[in-house]
Amino acid sequence: MSEHRVATLSELPQDQPIEVDAGTRKIVLVRQGDSVHALAATCPHRGVPMSKGTVVGDRIVCGVHRAAFALDSGELLSPPACENLARYAVRIASDAVHVTVDEAVTEHPVPRMARRGDDPRHVVVVGGGAAGWRAAETLRREGFTGRVTVVGDEPVPPYDRTELSKGFLSRDGSAEPRWLRDAKVAEACGIERLQARATGLDPAARRVMLDDGSVESLDYDSLIIACGCDARRLHVPGTSLEGVHVLRSLQDAKALNADLADAERVVVVGAGFVGLEAASAFSDIDGLQVSVVMPDSAPMSGLFGEAFAERLAREHREAGVELVTGASAVAFQGEQRVGSVLLDDGRTLQADLVLVAVGAVPRTDWLPFESDEDGGITVDAQLRVPGAENVFLAGDIARLPTPWGTVRIEHWRFAQETGELAARNALGAGKGYEGTPFFWSMQQIGGSYTLTGHQAPDDETLGSVHETDFALAYRRDGRVTAVLAHGIDDDVTALVSSMAGVGPLAEETVQDALT
Numbered sequence: 439m440s441e442h443r444v445a446t447l448s449e450l451p452q453d454q455p456i457e458v459d460a461g462t463r464k465i466v467l468v469r470q471g472d473s474v475h476a477l478a479a480t481c482p483h484r485g486v487p488m489s490k491g492t493v494v495g496d497r498i499v500c501g502v503h504r505a506a507f508a509l510d511s512g513e514l515l516s517p518p519a520c521e522n523l524a525r526y527a528v529r530i531a532s533d534a535v536h537v538t539v540d541e542a543v544t545e546h547p548v549p550r551m552a553r554r555g556d557d558p559r560h561v562v563v564v565g566g567g568a569a570g571w572r573a574a575e576t577l578r579r580e581g582f583t584g585r586v587t588v589v590g591d592e593p594v595p596p597y598d599r600t601e602l603s604k605g606f607l608s609r610d611g612s613a614e615p616r617w618l619r620d621a622k623v624a625e626a627c628g629i630e631r632l633q634a635r636a637t638g639l640d641p642a643a644r645r646v647m648l649d650d651g652s653v654e655s656l657d658y659d660s661l662i663i664a665c666g667c668d669a670r671r672l673h674v675p676g677t678s679l680e681g682v683h684v685l686r687s688l689q690d691a692k693a694l695n696a697d698l699a700d701a702e703r704v705v706v707v708g709a710g711f712v713g714l715e716a717a718s719a720f721s722d723i724d725g726l727q728v729s730v731v732m733p734d735s736a737p738m739s740g741l742f743g744e745a746f747a748e749r750l751a752r753e754h755r756e757a758g759v760e761l762v763t764g765a766s767a768v769a770f771q772g773e774q775r776v777g778s779v780l781l782d783d784g785r786t787l788q789a790d791l792v793l794v795a796v797g798a799v800p801r802t803d804w805l806p807f808e809s810d811e812d813g814g815i816t817v818d819a820q821l822r823v824p825g826a827e828n829v830f831l832a833g834d835i836a837r838l839p840t841p842w843g844t845v846r847i848e849h850w851r852f853a854q855e856t857g858e859l860a861a862r863n864a865l866g867a868g869k870g871y872e873g874t875p876f877f878w879s880m881q882q883i884g885g886s887y888t889l890t891g892h893q894a895p896d897d898e899t900l901g902s903v904h905e906t907d908f909a910l911a912y913r914r915d916g917r918v919t920a921v922l923a924h925g926i927d928d929d930v931t932a933l934v935s936s937m938a939g940v941g942p943l944a945e946e947t948v949q950d951a952l953t
Contacts, residue, residue: 445535450474455498457489460537463545465526467535468493468509474528475509476537482521482546492931498523501927502886504851504876504934514549516873517572517854520618521546551575554628555583561864562646562656564636565664566590567599568850569833571618572857573662573864578627580865586628587656589648591635594688595621600850602691603715609723611695615688632656636665637804641826660864663805664832664857667798667848672707676770682792685712697791698723705779705789706730707767709737711879713795714750721757729760729787731767731779742922743899746910762787767794798848800835810837814846819870820863821856832860840871841941842892842919849877872939890933891920891942900945909952917942926952 442460450456450469457466457479464479466488480487481500490501497515499506505519512523524545527538561577563570566588574588598616606613624631634650639661646656669684671677683694698704704720706713709732720728734740736747737754751761762781769780770792779787800813807815807823815823816837823829831838833853837846855873862869877889893912897919900911907925911918919942923930933951937943943951 439538439540441529441536441538443534444476444537445474446533447472447474447530447535448533450535453493455489455491455493457487460526460539461541463539463541465537465539466491466498467537468498470509472530474530474535476526476528477507477509477512478523478525478545480545481505481519482523483519488523490927492928494932494935499931499935501931503878504931517568517858518851520548520575522549548623549575549579551578551627552581552583553578553626554585557582557584559584559659560657561586561660561662561861562658563588563662563664564646565662565666565833566592566596566631567664567666567833567853568596568618569664569666569853569857569860570662571596572854573664573832573861574624574629575619575627576858576861577865578629580862582865584659585630587630587632588624589632589634589636589646589656591633592687592689593633595619595624597688598850599686602688603685603712604719606691606695607698607716607719608695609698611692611699636663639805639829641806641823641829644828658828660828660830662830662832662857662860662864663835664853664860665801665835666853667800667834669794670797670799672767672794672796674767674769676772676776677794679770679772679776680774681772681776681790682770682794684794685716686798694791694793698726701726701791703727703789704729704791704793705767705787706793706795707779708732708795708797709734709761710795710797711738713793714754715879716793716795717754717759718757721754721759727760728758729762729789730754731762731765731781731787733764733766735763737761740895743910745899745903746922749903798834802835810846812846816844820868821860822863828864830860830864832856838871840875840892841937841939842875845892847875847892849875851876874934874937876934887922887924888930889920889922890930891918891937893920911945911948913945914942916945918945918948921948921952 444458455466465476466479468475486502492499497506506515507523512525514522529536563574596618601616634648637649638647669686706717717730736751739747765781767779768782770776771778802809814837817831819839821830834848875892879887897912897914909923912920929952
C-alpha cells in the first residue's frame, strides 16, 4: 500500500473526471466542492477511460455505453458493466491531493453479494443470458440468502451476445467470447446453474417443467422468466443446406466462423443491426465478397427514416459491401451445400455461405400465458404476469409499461435493466421501469451509433445526418421520443439522465442537452 501526490485541489475542475497516475496505477479524480473522489480509471465493461465519462449528481457515467457508478463507493449502479470501480482513499493537505493505492486490490471488484443461507425460499430464473444472469446476481446483491437456480440451455457461463456479430467473426475463429461472469463467482455465492430448457409451467403448483433427464421439474416460490429469443428462420426451400446460418448464440457464431475459413462469397439476408454488423465484419476479411439482401431501398429506413438509411447504405457501399435492394430471398440452392440464393425478382446470387438475419422470435411458446402478436407477453408495471402470482418476466420477451408507452424492446442493456428490476420486485420492491432505453451499434464501417429513448416508425425526424458527428431527434405529439447520434458522447449521456423516469422530453430540453 502506497500514497501518491496526484494533483492540487485548486487546479481540479468541479464535476469533471481527470485521469492521473498514482504510481503504476491510473486513476480518475472527480472534485465535488472541497472533496475529491478517486476511482479506477477504466470502465469494467469495455475498458473505456472514465475520464471520458460524465458526472451526473452523485454518480459517474461511462461516456460510451452508459454504465453508472456511485462516486462515493465505486459501486455499480446500472449496466452494462458487471463489476464495481475500485475506490481509493484521498487525503488533502495544503491544497495537495494524495491518493492511497493498494496494488493487491483489483481495479474492478465483483459487487458484494450475499451467500446461500437459511432462507427456505427458492427463486428460479429461466434464462442464462444477460437478463437472467443479471436477475440472479441482483437477488444476491439485494441480500437474498435463499436458493437461486438459473436454468439455461447453453453449457457455458453468460457472455456478451452483442459481440458475436462484430469482433468475434473471423476466418481463424481465434476470438474468445466476452464472458460476463466467471462460473466461480456463481459457485461462491451459491447460485446454482442447471443446463436444461424449460418446456412447461404450472403457475398454480408453482412448478417449471424441464427437458433435463436428471431433473424433470423445479418448484419455486418466485419465478423470473428471461428466456430471450431464437433467431427467426426463413421458411423457404434450402434452409437446411450446409452453409446456411443464423446468428444468435455462441454455438451459431462458432459454426459461422468454421465456414468462413474457406468462404469466398457470403450473402447476408436481412439488413437490421445484426445483419449490417456482420456484413461490416465480413468486409474486413481479405478475399471475401459480401452482399446484403433487403426488401427496402436502404437499410432500416422504416425504423430510422430515409436520411439515416441512406447514410448507412453509402457507408457500406464505400466499404465494398454490395447492397441488393428491393428483393427477398425465396430459396437457397445447392446439392448438399448452398451455392446460390434465389431472389423473388428472379435474380440469383452466388454464395458459398449465407447468414439469415431477419429478426428474432420470443421463446414463449412453452408458456401458458396469452402472448401478443409478435410472441412477446405483456406484463404489469412491476414485470409481473397478470393472474400469475410471483411470476415475473424480463428481457426480450417482456412488453412492459414505460414512460414511452407499453413496449417490448430488444436491447441488450434494457435486458439487463429489466433483469435487475424483476429480481428486486420478486423480493417485494414494487418498482416500475425508471431507466432510459439505450442502444449502441459498434459498426466497423460507420463507427458507433447510439439510440437514446424509444421511437415509433412514424415519428417525425428533426436534424441532419450529413456531418460526421450528428444527432437526429424523433418527435411525436410535440415531444422528443428518441435521439439517434454518432459521437457527442457527453451530451447524449446527459440526455440519458434527463429522460430517466420521465420519457419523451420537450424539444427545447433536448436541444439544451445536445448543445
